[in-house]
Amino acid sequence: MEGSICRLPEIIELKKKYKAYLYMDEAHSIGAIGKNGRGIVDYFGVDVKDVDILMGTFTKSFGSAGGYIAGSKSLIDHILTNSHAHTYASSMAAPVVEQIISSLRILKGPEGEKKLIKITFSMSTFLFEGKKRIYQLADNTRYFRSKLVDMGFIVYGNKNSPVAPVLLYLPARVTRFNREMLRRGIAVVTVGFPATKLLEARVRFCISAAHTRQMLDTALMAIDEVGTEISLRYSTRHKSRRFREL
Numbered sequence: 341m342e343g344s345i346c347r348l349p350e351i352i353e354l355k356k357k358y359k360a361y362l363y364m365d366e367a368h369s370i371g372a373i374g375k376n377g378r379g380i381v382d383y384f385g386v387d388v389k390d391v392d393i394l395m396g397t398f399t400k401s402f403g404s405a406g407g408y409i410a411g412s413k414s415l416i417d418h419i420l421t422n423s424h425a426h427t428y429a430s431s432m433a434a435p436v437v438e439q440i441i442s443s444l445r446i447l448k449g450p451e452g453e454k455k456l457i458k459i460t461f462s463m464s465t466f467l468f469e470g471k472k473r474i475y476q477l478a479d480n481t482r483y484f485r486s487k488l489v490d491m492g493f494i495v496y497g498n499k500n501s502p503v504a505p506v507l508l509y510l511p512a513r514v515t516r517f518n519r520e521m522l523r524r525g526i527a528v529v530t531v532g533f534p535a536t537k538l539l540e541a542r543v544r545f546c547i548s549a550a551h552t553r554q555m556l557d558t559a560l561m562a563i564d565e566v567g568t569e570i571s572l573r574y575s576t577r578h579k580s581r582r583f584r585e586l
C-alpha cells in the first residue's frame with residue numbers, strides 16, 4: 341500500500357544480534373525487483389539463507405493463482421504436516437501450475453529461456469527475455485514515478501518500487517478521481533479508509549514491464565488533467581508543472 345522497500349540488511353543484522361526469526365512477505369517484490377527479478381533479497385544482494393521464511397504470491401508477477409512459502413526442509417515438512425490451510429486445501433489445477441513454471445523459466449534466464457535476444461540499453465549487451473522484462477519494468481517504474489513527482493503530486497514509497505501510490509488525501513476525491521480517469525479510458529485502483537488512514541486516501545498504480553512508453557504517457561496526461569481539475573498537486577518540494585512542460 342505504501343510502495344516502500346524495507347531496509348533488509350539492517351533487519352538481518354538485528355535478527356542475528358537478537359537470534360530472532362525473520363519472516364519476509366514478498367507479495368509485490370518477487371518477480372518484480374532485483375537484477376534477476378528474485379525480489380527483495382536479490383535487490384539488496386543478501387544471502388537468502390539469512391531469511392528464515394519467504395512468502396509470496398503467484399497472482400501478481402506470475403499472472404497465476406495461489407502462493408508459496410519457502411524455508412528450510414524441517415520448516416516446510418512441519419507446515420505440510422500441521423497447517424490446516426495445506427491439509428484442507430485442494431491441489432492447484434494443471435494450467436495454473438504450468439503458468440507459474442513458465443514464468444519461472446523466463447525469470448531464470450539462460451537456464452530457463454534458451455532464446456537469446458538483443459536489446460538496446462546503455463550497456464548495449466545481449467540479455468535473455470527474463471532480464472529484458474526486469475530492466476523494462478525498472479525503467480518504466482523510474483520514468484512514471486519521476487514524472488508524477490515533477491508534476492507536483494505526492495508519491496509515496498521507494499523510487500524503484502513498481503507500486504506507486506499517489507496521495508488524494510480527502511475521501512471525497514477517491515470516487516471523483518476514479519470516475520474522471522475512467523471517462524478518459526483509464527481504469528485505476530483508488531483506495532480509502534479503512535484500507536488507509538482516514539485522510540490518506542490514494543490511487544495506487546502498479547507498473548508493468550508490458551507497459552509501453554506511449555501507454556505511460558497517455559496515463560500521465562490523464563492524471564495531469566484530472567489532477568488540475570480537482571486540485572491534487574499538494575507537493576511543496578516540487579513546483580507544480582503540467583505534463584507537456586516536462
